[in-house]
Structure formats: C-alpha cells, structure tokens
Amino acid sequence: MLNFVFISPHFPSNYYLFCRALKNNGVNVLGIADTHYDNLSPELKEALSDYYQVPSLEDGDAVLRAVAWFTHKWGKIDWLESNNEYWLIQDAWLRTMFHIDTGPMLNDMEKFKRKSQMKILFNEAGVKTAPGEVVTTRENGLEFANKYGYPLIIKPDIGVGARGIYKIYNQDDLNRFFDKKPYEPYIMEVMVNGQVCSYDAILDSKGTPLYETGNITVISLVDVVNDNLDSVFMLLPEPAQDVLKAGRNTVKAFGVKNRMIHFEFFRLMEDQEGLGKKGDIVGLEVNMRPSGGISPDMMNYAGSIDIYRLWADMVCHDRIWLEEGRRTFVCPFVGLRDSQAYKLSHEDIMERYGHRIVKQGRVPDAMSGAMGNYYYIAQCLDREEADAFIAAVSERV
CATH class of the missing domain: 3.30.1490.20 (ATP-grasp fold, A domain)
Incomplete structure (x- = not known):
C-alpha cells in the first residue's frame, strides 16, 4: 500500500478531492496542515488515514518533523505533494530530505521556478520567448x-x-x-501582444502525457487585476495542435514527470519583430502543478471526466482510464464585477442560459481581484456558442 503525504490538503477547499481519489485507489493519505483536525471538512477527514497538525506550514522544521513522524509510524513515504505553487520548493526540499524520488527534488527548483531559467529551456524546446x-x-x-x-x-x-x-x-x-x-x-x-493559452496535462513516470487539455484566457489576468475588468477564460476539451506540440516539447525539455502541469503560452495577436507572425506560439511560463482555482472542476465539465481520479490513477497505476464516447464541451468562465452594470440581469442569464450553466455563485473576496465577484460556468457545444455566451453575459449597459 502506498504512503502519500499530502501537504495542505484542506486548502484550496477542492483539494480534498485529490485525497479522496487516492483513498479510493487504496492509498494511505497522510495529511499535514496548520489547522485543527476538528476544522477539517468531513469529506477530507474521511479521505485521510492520518493527520499531523503543525503550528505553521511556513515552519519547515515542524513540517520535517511531521514527515519523520509519519515515516516512523507508517514506513517509507512513497509520494509527497501539495499540488500547490506556494509549497513547491518546500515539497522538493522534503522529498530530497526523505529520498522520495516520485517528484521534483530541490535541485530542480531553479528551472521550475525562475522565469529567467524557463527561457533557456523553452529555447531548448524550440519555443521562442520574449x-x-x-x-x-x-x-x-x-x-x-x-x-x-x-x-x-x-x-x-x-x-x-x-x-x-x-x-x-x-x-x-x-x-x-x-x-x-x-x-x-x-x-x-x-511586452508581448498575445492571448494567453495553456497546455495542461497529467504526465506519467516517463513524462508521457496521459491526458491533455488547455485553456484560453480571453482577458489577460494582469489586465483583470490592474484594471478591475471582468474575468473571462475558457477550458477546451483539447488544445490546438500548435499548443499541443509546444507543450509536449516543453515537457521533454524540462524533464518533468509524475505530475499535473500547467504551461502558459502567448498566441501572437499581431506580427512582432523578433518573435514571429500573428498566430504564432510564444512561451510565457511553466507551472509544475495543476491550474489553480476552479480550473480542475472546469476540466471535468469540459472533458466529461474526473480529473482528480485520473491524477490518482497516474499515481497508483502509471496510467489512466477514459470512458469511450464521452461528450466534450467548450467550458467558459465569466466573472462579473459588482461595480459594473450589465444588460442582462442574473434572472435574464439563467432564463436564457440555465440549460448550459453548470455552476454559478459568489467569488470569495480574497479571489475577487482575479476572478470577479459573481461567476457563471457553462458547457457549450463549440467555440462559437461559448463566444456568444461570453459576449451576452458580460455585455455592459
């Protein structure tokens, strides 16, 4: 039976689903976090075989002692992950200390975290960068x-x-x-005048993609945050062919394996000297963890899959199983601002698009800068329908 240490399984709140998928595969899921056990959700408690509370996850020595305790109690740790950008370096340090070879080690972090180093490896992948x-x-x-x-x-x-x-x-x-x-x-x-698009994948122990998807950021995150704009992006059942090629080549250049990844690229909106022609792909950055926020759930809506189970299947079996004949969708996210007036009311939106909307609700204040205040997620049959949904829902008075 595999022993899997999951760092911060309670945050983000949907990450209990990774733990549950591991448990359903027969894994001992050993959680470490800085919140009291009684404050964990019932679903997370059920997924965990054991839990160790530390005073703060920022205290590396305390987290180290927690992993040592699990090693003493449960035996060798086979995997250690947070699937979280914030803890990526600490995860690598802990793997290095305990010789856990199923994920990146500390000496991988320079190329995985520094944008200056990413440019070198994008170049090795044949992907231009600014x-x-x-x-x-x-x-x-x-x-x-x-x-x-x-x-x-x-x-x-x-x-x-x-x-x-x-x-x-x-x-x-x-x-x-x-x-x-x-x-x-x-x-x-x-500065690149380009639309951000991503290559997202689950990679096996050899770095081979087992599942691939991606998104298109209609309004850039920088502009959303700095100019208080609506948040608009969409998940695709699979990326465009040029994004697939760039993503796969980048995976090989970085030598990444055994994880979910989120690589970002620009698609040039115009010819740009030294970079390429309109429509060309340019490297932006790599993220050696799943796409953040609500994106994993949107992958499920777009692909008619359970991304958490697919990831756990990779961990346990080094392969995945996909349902034959499953339907796929283009899945737009539109986050609106309380400070703006829109042509369609909430009631209008639900009356017109309720049959397409799979999730809607308030965005937590802590995330509203990047995601708006109220969001709608839809399953659309194609890109044309998704574009029409975005245009109608976000049209201002």
Whole structure:
C-alpha cells in the first residue's frame, strides 16, 4: 500500500478531492496542515488515514518533523505533494530530505521556478520567448530599454499570476518602478501582444502525457487585476495542435514527470519583430502543478471526466482510464464585477442560459481581484456558442 503525504490538503477547499481519489485507489493519505483536525471538512477527514497538525506550514522544521513522524509510524513515504505553487520548493526540499524520488527534488527548483531559467529551456524546446533579462539596477533597466524600446514588462523572477507585474511604457514608468523596487530579483521583458493559452496535462513516470487539455484566457489576468475588468477564460476539451506540440516539447525539455502541469503560452495577436507572425506560439511560463482555482472542476465539465481520479490513477497505476464516447464541451468562465452594470440581469442569464450553466455563485473576496465577484460556468457545444455566451453575459449597459 502506498504512503502519500499530502501537504495542505484542506486548502484550496477542492483539494480534498485529490485525497479522496487516492483513498479510493487504496492509498494511505497522510495529511499535514496548520489547522485543527476538528476544522477539517468531513469529506477530507474521511479521505485521510492520518493527520499531523503543525503550528505553521511556513515552519519547515515542524513540517520535517511531521514527515519523520509519519515515516516512523507508517514506513517509507512513497509520494509527497501539495499540488500547490506556494509549497513547491518546500515539497522538493522534503522529498530530497526523505529520498522520495516520485517528484521534483530541490535541485530542480531553479528551472521550475525562475522565469529567467524557463527561457533557456523553452529555447531548448524550440519555443521562442520574449527577450528578457534579470535587472538589479536602474542602469540595467535603462540599458535594456535602450536596446529593445518600449513597452516593457517587469515581473518577479520567481512569481506566479499577476502579482508584482508592472507595465512600463516610457522612462518615467521605469524610474517610478526603480524608485520603489522590491529587494527580490525582477526580470524585464519585451511586452508581448498575445492571448494567453495553456497546455495542461497529467504526465506519467516517463513524462508521457496521459491526458491533455488547455485553456484560453480571453482577458489577460494582469489586465483583470490592474484594471478591475471582468474575468473571462475558457477550458477546451483539447488544445490546438500548435499548443499541443509546444507543450509536449516543453515537457521533454524540462524533464518533468509524475505530475499535473500547467504551461502558459502567448498566441501572437499581431506580427512582432523578433518573435514571429500573428498566430504564432510564444512561451510565457511553466507551472509544475495543476491550474489553480476552479480550473480542475472546469476540466471535468469540459472533458466529461474526473480529473482528480485520473491524477490518482497516474499515481497508483502509471496510467489512466477514459470512458469511450464521452461528450466534450467548450467550458467558459465569466466573472462579473459588482461595480459594473450589465444588460442582462442574473434572472435574464439563467432564463436564457440555465440549460448550459453548470455552476454559478459568489467569488470569495480574497479571489475577487482575479476572478470577479459573481461567476457563471457553462458547457457549450463549440467555440462559437461559448463566444456568444461570453459576449451576452458580460455585455455592459
């Protein structure tokens, strides 16, 4: 029987489904988190074989002792995962300390976390990236700007999502950034006019994709957060062929295996010198964990699958089973803002699209910056129907 240590199984709240899928495969699921056992959901409690509360998951020594306790009680740990970007480095450190070879080790983290290193491996995969370099001083930034011109993007070399991203349109913007630049390393890049699309996959022990899907971000996350726009993206039953090719080549270049991954690319919206023609694929970043938020559930809606079970089947059997003849859909997400007025009321939307909507509700305040305040998720028969749904639901007065 496999012993699987799951870090932070209670957050995000849907992650108990990973634990339940493991249990249903006969795995001992050993949870570590910093919340009291009584505060865990009944569903999570049922999925766990054992639980260890630490004062804080930020306390690496305490988490190390928890894994040691499980090793003493249950024997060798076969897997250790959080499936969470925030704990990726700590996960790797713990695997390295306990010789758990089913996931990335600490020496993999530079290429998995630093955007400057990702560019090197994208290049090995044959995927172009925007010119960029780590800048530590104002002089570095000015030199880069003089070489490539504006507009530019500055973002943390280690970071995810829209946090800490700055758009630089001129030297005044650049000076304002360096006047308050945080201590952490930042990378400066040529701004790409492209639509973000992703390659998402479950990979087996050899790095072979067992299941592939992807999304299209209709409105970029940076613009959603910075400009308080509606959040609009869609899950596809499978990515476009050029995204599939880029994704698979990137998997090989990074040597990643035994996990779910979320790789992001740009599709150029116009010809861009040094990058390519309109429609070409350009590398953005790799994320060595599942796509965040509600995306795993949307994969289920788009593919008529149980992504949590497929992942657990990979862990336990190094393969998956898909139902033959299953229906697939294009699955749009539209997150609306309380501060905006829309042509269709909630009642109008439900009357017109209720037969397509599979989930809707309030977005937690902590996530509303990136996802809006009220969301609708639909199962549409094709891209045309999905685009029409997005246009109608998000049309403003």
